[in-house]
Amino acid sequence: MHPRAGAALSRRRFLALSAAGAATGATALSGCAMRVSSGISGSGETITVMVKPGEITPDDVKQAHRDLGIKIVLVKYDITKLIAMMTTGSPPDLVRGVGAIDAPYFAARNVMEDLDPYFATSSVLRPGDLDPVNDLWRYDGRTQGRGPRYGMAKDFSQDSMYWYNTALFDKAGVGLPPELDPVTFEEWLENAGRLTRRRNGQTTVFGGSYNGLMKSSLLACLTAAAGGSLFTDDFTRVDFTTPEARKALGWYIDYCKTRVGPSPIQPDPNTWDGPTYQANRMAMSNAGYWLGGLINTDRKLAQVSRLAPAPVFEGGPRISPCQGGTGLWMPAKARNKDAAWRVFEWFFGEGPAKARASGGWGIPTLKSLRSMMPAQEEYQKRVLRVQEAELKHFSVISFTPYATADALDALFNQIAPAAMTGRISIDTLAGRLSSAMNEQLKRGKEQVG
Amino acid sequence: MTTEQITSVAGRPEALAAREPVRVVNRPRTSMTARRQRAFYMFTAPWIIGFLLLTIAPMAYALWLSFTTFDGLSPHWRYVGLDNYRELFSDPVTWDALGRAGLFAVTSVPLSIIAGLALAVLVNRPLKARGLFRTLLYLPAVVPPVGAGLAFKQLFDQNSGATNGVLNLFGIDALGWLNDPYARYVLLMTVLWTAGNIMIISLAGLQDVPRELHEAARVDGASAWRTFRSITVPLLSPVLLFQTVTGVIASVQTIMPLLLAPDGTTAGVTLVPQSNYLYMMHVFAQYFAIGRYGYASALLWVLFVLILVATGLIFRFTSGVVFYNVDPEAKK
Numbered sequence: 044m045h046p047r048a049g050a051a052l053s054r055r056r057f058l059a060l061s062a063a064g065a066a067t068g069a070t071a072l073s074g075c076a077m078r079v080s081s082g083i084s085g086s087g088e089t090i091t092v093m094v095k096p097g098e099i100t101p102d103d104v105k106q107a108h109r110d111l112g113i114k115i116v117l118v119k120y121d122i123t124k125l126i127a128m129m130t131t132g133s134p135p136d137l138v139r140g141v142g143a144i145d146a147p148y149f150a151a152r153n154v155m156e157d158l159d160p161y162f163a164t165s166s167v168l169r170p171g172d173l174d175p176v177n178d179l180w181r182y183d184g185r186t187q188g189r190g191p192r193y194g195m196a197k198d199f200s201q202d203s204m205y206w207y208n209t210a211l212f213d214k215a216g217v218g219l220p221p222e223l224d225p226v227t228f229e230e231w232l233e234n235a236g237r238l239t240r241r242r243n244g245q246t247t248v249f250g251g252s253y254n255g256l257m258k259s260s261l262l263a264c265l266t267a268a269a270g271g272s273l274f275t276d277d278f279t280r281v282d283f284t285t286p287e288a289r290k291a292l293g294w295y296i297d298y299c300k301t302r303v304g305p306s307p308i309q310p311d312p313n314t315w316d317g318p319t320y321q322a323n324r325m326a327m328s329n330a331g332y333w334l335g336g337l338i339n340t341d342r343k344l345a346q347v348s349r350l351a352p353a354p355v356f357e358g359g360p361r362i363s364p365c366q367g368g369t370g371l372w373m374p375a376k377a378r379n380k381d382a383a384w385r386v387f388e389w390f391f392g393e394g395p396a397k398a399r400a401s402g403g404w405g406i407p408t409l410k411s412l413r414s415m416m417p418a419q420e421e422y423q424k425r426v427l428r429v430q431e432a433e434l435k436h437f438s439v440i441s442f443t444p445y446a447t448a449d450a451l452d453a454l455f456n457q458i459a460p461a462a463m464t465g466r467i468s469i470d471t472l473a474g475r476l477s478s479a480m481n482e483q484l485k486r487g488k489e490q491v492g
Numbered sequence: 493m494t495t496e497q498i499t500s501v502a503g504r505p506e507a508l509a510a511r512e513p514v515r516v517v518n519r520p521r522t523s524m525t526a527r528r529q530r531a532f533y534m535f536t537a538p539w540i541i542g543f544l545l546l547t548i549a550p551m552a553y554a555l556w557l558s559f560t561t562f563d564g565l566s567p568h569w570r571y572v573g574l575d576n577y578r579e580l581f582s583d584p585v586t587w588d589a590l591g592r593a594g595l596f597a598v599t600s601v602p603l604s605i606i607a608g609l610a611l612a613v614l615v616n617r618p619l620k621a622r623g624l625f626r627t628l629l630y631l632p633a634v635v636p637p638v639g640a641g642l643a644f645k646q647l648f649d650q651n652s653g654a655t656n657g658v659l660n661l662f663g664i665d666a667l668g669w670l671n672d673p674y675a676r677y678v679l680l681m682t683v684l685w686t687a688g689n690i691m692i693i694s695l696a697g698l699q700d701v702p703r704e705l706h707e708a709a710r711v712d713g714a715s716a717w718r719t720f721r722s723i724t725v726p727l728l729s730p731v732l733l734f735q736t737v738t739g740v741i742a743s744v745q746t747i748m749p750l751l752l753a754p755d756g757t758t759a760g761v762t763l764v765p766q767s768n769y770l771y772m773m774h775v776f777a778q779y780f781a782i783g784r785y786g787y788a789s790a791l792l793w794v795l796f797v798l799i800l801v802a803t804g805l806i807f808r809f810t811s812g813v814v815f816y817n818v819d820p821e822a823k824k
Contacts, residue, residue, distance in 0.1 A: 122758065123780060126564035152565045244665030245651045257759075307763050308671065310754025312649040452759035453781035457585075460763075483782065490566030 087112035088382040090136035092371075093128075095120045098139055098197075103395055111389055113382050122449075129154060134374035136383035142179035142196050142368030143440070144260055144448040147278075149372065150182035151444035151491045155193040156373040161384045162192055167392035174199070174408045178439060179368040185277070187441040194372030195391050198405025200331025201433055202256055202366035203264055203353035205231075206338065210347040211238060211248060211326040222425075223432050225352040225361060228268075228294050231327070235303035238326035251327030252304040252316050253295075256366040259451035260442060264364050265291035267440050269356045278443040279488050281451075281480045283473035290356065292473055299463040307456055308463045331365075332430050336404030339417065350426045352433050363436040370408070406430065445487030446480070454479045551796075558790035563783045576790035586774060586791065590798075593744045593771035600683045601739040605732060608690025613720075615691070616698045626695070633688035640682060641751025645670065648678050670752060675765035682748050690735055697731035698724065726815040733814050737803055744799065747772055771795060 092099060092115050104115045118124070120139050128134050134154075140146065149155050162170055176199040183190025212219055215238045220226050226234070235250030255261025266273040271287025274280070283292055298306065304325070305311035313319050316328040317337050321344060328334065338348045353363040371390065373383055390396065392409060400407040400415040403423070407413055417423045442448070458479060462472040558576055562569040580586050615626045632640070648655050648669035656666035669678050701724055709719045725732075749768035753760050761777045762769075775795070778788035 129565065149565075152567060154565060243660045244667070245656060245660075247651070307754065309650070309668075310670070310763075312646060312652055314756055447783060449757075449759040449780075450782045452757075453762045453777055456755075456759060456762035457777075486561065486563075486784070487566070490561065490563055490568050492568045 087114065088379050089114040089116055090379045090383050090386060091116045091118055092137045092386070093118040093120050093125060093135040094139040094371075099390070099395075103390075106394060107386060107389060110394065111385055113386055115386060129374060129376070132376060133378075134376050136377040136379050137371045137373055137387060139369065140194060140372050141256070141448075142177075142194060142370055143364075143366050144257060144442045146180045146193055146372070147182050147187045147442055147444035148447055150193050151184070154375055156375045156377060156380065157191040158193060158195075158373065158384075158387075159191045161387075165388055167388040168195070168409070172409050172411050174406070174410055175437065175439075176365050176368055176406075177408055179365065180370065180372070182444070187444075188439045194370050195387070196365075196368035196370040196408045197391060197396070198333065198399050198408055199365045199368050200333040200405055201353060201363040201430075201437060202331045203268070203329070203363055204331050204433060205251070205253070205327050205329045205351050205354075206320065206334055207251075207327045207349055207351060208320070208323060208325070208344075208347055209349060211323065215240075215326070219349070220351050222349070222429060223352065225355045227357050228265075228354045229357065231354045232294070232298060232301065232303070235298075235327060236301055239303045246302065246309070247324065249305065249311075249319065249325040250303040251329070252311070252319075252325055253298055253327075253329040254305065255329065257448040257452055258455045259448045260366045260440070262288075262291055262295065262455075263440050263442065264362075264366060265295060267364070267438070268353070268359050268362055270359045274441070274443050278441070279445060279484055281443075281477055281484065283476045284470075287359075289469065289473055292476075293469045294356075296459070296462050296469055296472065299459075300465065306463065307460050331405075332403075332426070333405040335417075335423075335426055336402055339403050339423065345420070345422050348422070350429045352429065353436070361436050362438045362440075363433050364438045364440045366440075406434075443484060443487075445484045445491060450483055451480055454483060554789040554792055557786050558793050560786045562785045564785055569786075572786070576787045577794070579787065580790050580794060586771075589769055589771045589774040592767065592769065596679070596746075596770055597740050597743040600680055600743050601736060603680065604683050604687050604690055604739060605735050607684050607687040608735070609694045609728075609732075611687060611691040612694035612698055616695055626691075630688035630692055633686045633692075637748060638751060640685060641748060644678060644682055644685075645752055670754060670765070672765045672767050675749075675752070676767040678752060679749060679768050682752070683743070683746075690739075693731060693735060694728065697728045701727045727817060729810075729814040730816055733806070733810055736810075737806055740802055740806065741799055744770075744795065745772055746770065747776065749773055750776060 090113060094117065096119065099115065099117060101117075104117065107113055107115050118135055125135070125138060140149065146155075162168055173195075177192065177195050178188045179196065180194040181188055181190050181192050207220065209219060217234055217237050220234070231251065231253070235253075237250065238248065239246065239250035240248035255264065263273040266285075266288045269287035269290045271285050271291075273282070273288050273291075275282065282288060298304065299308055302309050304327075305316070305319075311319055316325060316330060317334065319325045320328045320334070321337065321341060323344075332350065335345075335348075335350070338345050353361075355361050371387060373380065373387065377383055396407065396409065396412060397415060399405065400412040401417060403417045407415065416427060418427050455476065458475050459472060461467045462469060467475075559573060560569055560571055611629050615622055615629065619625060635643075647653050650656060650666050650668045650670070653669065655669060659666060667674055669675070705723050705727075706719055709723055714722070749764045749770055750761055750773060752768070753764045755763045759781045761773055761781055764773050771791075775788050775791045778784045778791060
């Protein structure tokens with residue numbers, strides 16, 4: 044029997060109706076979300092690009108609309124949001140990523156589009172013109188650097204290099220490092236100690252900063268510089284107890300212990316080196332060529348700044364890897380792949396790429412754009428000379444597909460400060476790190492299959 | 493039963509004797525009670541739909557996730573039953589974080605209530621520019637937590653913070669305020685910084701205390717402290733209970749340590765000094781840095797249950813001391 048018209052709603056019926064309303068609302072919201080990435084507007088298609096602020100500016104968006112007739116909707120990069128968009132089947136059409144650490148992780152989970160067919164037919168991004176750094180975005184199901192291309196770097200640097208301020212060296216009476224030959228990591232640390240200035244318990248000048256882009260990739264690079272490998276051949280495990288990994292770990296913990304630069308136990312309130320270096324409060328900053336983009340904006344600072352080769356370990360190989368290779372990739376479920384590819388070409392090979400190349404914020408990832416790197420001033424020529432010599436030592440340090448760098452860094456941050464403050468030994472730390480990270484890698488391996 | 497059905501039944505002689513169809517047919521189509529109920533549900537529907545959509549559904553989803561190995565992206569996640577809960581109960585990091593959260597609640601909640609109440613008593617007095625004082629004391633509570641966190645980070649930075657600048661003026665060496673063992677005190681200061689919230693609520697409670705009671709106590713020769721203890725506090729007890737319950741819930745859910753963390757990146761959550769690595773930091777790390785959505789969801793469900801239990805215990809243990817200024821016969 045149906046309830047009479049106008050009869051009071053029973054609580055059960057009301058809740059059922061509410062649930063139905065909620066479900067309808069959820070569907071409607073989901074529908075709205077789907078339309079965000081595939082809406083058609085104006086003269087051409089609309090694509091959604093998820094980047095960090097400043098990577099694609101509102102001016103770039105206008106320029107793309109003028110040049111390509113494609114409207115770009117920018118979404119601020121946020122890994123949680125990205126996962127939510129991918130889970131609901133409405134991913135952005137292009138997403139920013141760090142090639143060195145993100146490419147194997149996402150490719151192994153089959154969420155990236157194989158871009159080889161697009162590269163094969165492109166007249167803008169010709170395979171022969173691509174710098175080897177773009178191989179960071181290749182993954183063959185087992186090894187990074189081989190197999191299909193899943194993305195491309197917008198520019199790159201050799202992130203184990205460092206900049207130094209000659210004025211602060213002179214003030215401290217420390218000899219300048221050789222221009223083209225690397226110092227050892229031990230010498231670097233000794234110099235940093237001599238350059239550090241302290242007063243009343245405060246550090247007024249950091250002798251040097253050496254933190255890499257991410258701790259896990261830094262440690263992988265340091266281990267490679269010591270002649271070993273942090274990951275096993277199949278990338279399912281890490282081992283910090285090998286002599287090379289232990290040497291690398293020991294050096295980094297010494298760096299933190301001596302408090303010559305920002306570290307997990309002595310954070311820089313600026314959160315990154317740029318402003319501190321700019322304020323003449325940091326004598327050496329571990330950053331590649333890209334920091335020149337900031338330094339060159341201050342002529343006075345640029346004249347006392349030098350770029351130096353990546354340090355080496357005594358007896359270790361000379362390597363100078365890229366720890367980043369930040370660029371864009373296309374999700375496999377992107378809705379406007381062709382339009383997204385056109386924007387991809389434009390961003391990596393046309394106007395924006397040329398602007399980046401001439402700005403000094405990194406080395407162009409197309410060989411044909413190298414000639415546009417800034418070299419008008421004497422200090423720019425000097426930097427370029429060092430950079431060109433360093434390129435001979437470029438190498439790719441592969442990263443595991445079974446864990447994000449964030450996850451490994453979080454575990455490192457949780458465990459390592461005890462060693463930095465002397466509460467546990469390096470050997471104990473090496474054992475604990477291996478154990479915790481291997482647990483995480485095991486979980487990742489299970490999930491990738 | 494529809495009206496037509498009722499009429500046809502009424503047409504039969506045997507039914508005619510048993511029922512009075514005329515009265516049934518003439519009954520108003522919608523009774524006042526039904527209309528009231530419908531109005532009630534119509535008015536509450538937006539909230540109930542929102543509650544189902546934005547609270548119950550995510551909670552149910554999180555409950556489901558807590559039985560899986562889901563990490564957000566991987567295709568091969570699986571159902572693991574109670575494994576995440578078993579791991580949680582045997583994980584020392586979880587227990588330590590929970591213990592610190594509990595300790596933080598039992599220190600920060602009484603401190604902030606005392607501070608808020610003291611401020612309320614102060615600004616309830618007949619002062620000059622009382623409105624200005626009330627505004628100034630409440631102002632910090634209006635500052636968004638993110639802004640307050642950044643301000644505290646700058647203020648207490650070892651190398652460039654104003655606090656160490658003041659210490660240096662007195663010949664004291666700079667301290668690492670944002671690291672252990674001092675970080676916990678900075679965190680407590682951020683809680684006291686927002687005592688204006690409690691002040692406002694306590695002030696409203698104070699203004700509800702009948703003046704005659706204070707006057708009678710004064711006539712009887714009671715001291716100010718005795719009046720406060722025996723009249724003001726009992727009459728404020730429902731307000732204090734409310735502040736205790738909401739304060740405990742807020743304190744175990746606080747993410748302020750993250751805003752004070754040295755590294756603003758996702759992985760930086762585990763750089764929060766150990767004394768400030770509270771339960772929610774552990775949850776945040778498991779969700780967003782380590783990507784264990786299943787395990788993190790289990791952590792949240794356990795927290796939810798613990799909050800329910802703690803709230804129940806607070807109500808139980810305070811039932812004899814909270815004074816409700818209502819007529820006890822009114823319910824009957």
